[in-house]
Amino acid sequence: MLKVVIDTSVFVAGTLSQNPESSSFQLLERWKQGLFILVTSPQLIRELVIVLRRRGIAGTVIEELIEIISLIALRIPGVYEATMLDDIDPNDNKFIAAAYEAKADFVISLDSDLLNLKYSHGTQIITPAAFLEYLGD
Numbered sequence: 001m002l003k004v005v006i007d008t009s010v011f012v013a014g015t016l017s018q019n020p021e022s023s024s025f026q027l028l029e030r031w032k033q034g035l036f037i038l039v040t041s042p043q044l045i046r047e048l049v050i051v052l053r054r055r056g057i058a059g060t061v062i063e064e065l066i067e068i069i070s071l072i073a074l075r076i077p078g079v080y081e082a083t084m085l086d087d088i089d090p091n092d093n094k095f096i097a098a099a100y101e102a103k104a105d106f107v108i109s110l111d112s113d114l115l116n117l118k119y120s121h122g123t124q125i126i127t128p129a130a131f132l133e134y135l136g137d
Contacts (some may be wrong), residue, residue, distance in 0.1 A: 002036040003074065005099045007109035008044070008051050012127055015065065019127055023128035027108060032068065039102040040069055041078030043094045076101050089091075089113045096098060099123040106131060 006027070031038050045066065052062045080097035092114050099107050100121045102137035107125040109115055117125050126134070 002021055002106065003039050003102055003104040004031070004036045004131070005039045005044070005095050005102070005104050005107045006031070006049050006096055007107065007111055007114060009110040010108050011048055011065075012025075012055055014128075015052065015061065016055065023132055024110070026132055027128040030132070030135060032072075034072070038069065038073040039076060039098055039104050040107060041076050041094070041098045041101070042075045043078045044098055045069065047094065074102060096120045096123075106134075 010024045013022065014028040017025040020029075022040060030036065049062060050064065052065075053059075074128065076098060078094070078098065078101070080101045094113060095109065095114060096117075097109050098104070100123070104123050107114060107120070107123055108128055108131050109125060110127065114125050115127065119125065
């Protein structure tokens with residue numbers, strides 16, 4: 001099964017979306033349906049909670065999302081975060097590091113810095129829409 005790292009930007013867009021047809025919303029639904037394995041690390045969870053709080057997402061929604069992640073995601077230790085794997089925004093390195101550590105197939109992002117890489121250490125970096133197309137949706 002495909003292993004996927006989802007950038008915080010996609011989680012935020014999917015959580016805030018009022019449109020169930022949006023790519024980010026649909027991507028999160030496909031993950032919850034078990035069509036791919038979400039890869040996460042302590043660093044990614046920490047950033048997700050901070051950003052969702054900053055964006056005004058209700059605490060109960062955040063808790064529910066984190067509970068789902070803890071139940072069905074592949075949790076890795078996050079040991080590679082300290083090593084810069086690519087010449088990118090240091091805040092984005094944690095996504096590349098998680099993908100490298102888990103040998104993920106994809107990083108899904110809306111961040112142009114990440115998307116401009118296209119590939120990193122064998123992992124393809126694409127948008128939610130492109131990933132849904134890859135899945136055949």
